[in-house]
Amino acid sequence: xxxxxxxxxxxxxxxxxxxxxxxxxxxxxxxxxxxxxxxxxxxxxxxxxxxxxxxxxxxxxxxxxxxxxxxxxxxxxxxxxxxxxxxx
Numbered sequence: 001x002x003x004x005x006x007x008x009x010x011x012x013x014x015x016x017x018x019x020x021x022x023x024x025x026x027x028x029x030x031x032x033x034x035x036x037x038x039x040x041x042x043x044x045x046x047x048x049x050x051x052x053x054x055x056x057x058x059x060x061x062x063x064x065x066x067x068x069x070x071x072x073x074x075x076x077x078x079x080x081x082x083x084x085x086x087x088x
Contacts, residue, residue: 007043007044007047010034010036010040010044011044011047011048013034014030014034014041014044014048014060014071015048015059015060015073015077015080015081017030017033017034018030018060018071018072018073018077018081019073019078019080019081019082023072023073023077023078023081024070024071024072024073025070025071026065026068026069026070026071027041027045027062027068027069027070027071028068028069030071045060045062045071048060048077049061049062050074057076058074058076058077059073059074059076059077059080060072060073060074060077061073061074
């Protein structure tokens, strides 16, 4: 099912999910919520993240948390969240 969704739709869905969860979420939980394979999520991270070599939009920052990968909205990413979801 996720193959038929456009990358832009998935990017918006991931940002909305992070907004609803206070700006941080494990990569596994995000992939499960969005019904994505890990490889699909990693491409979204490259698109929405900020890598000095690959570029990216700078909306999220992946962080290693022990053996897990967590996704955190940057200040630029938080600015995209509706005001009511930022206060949660």
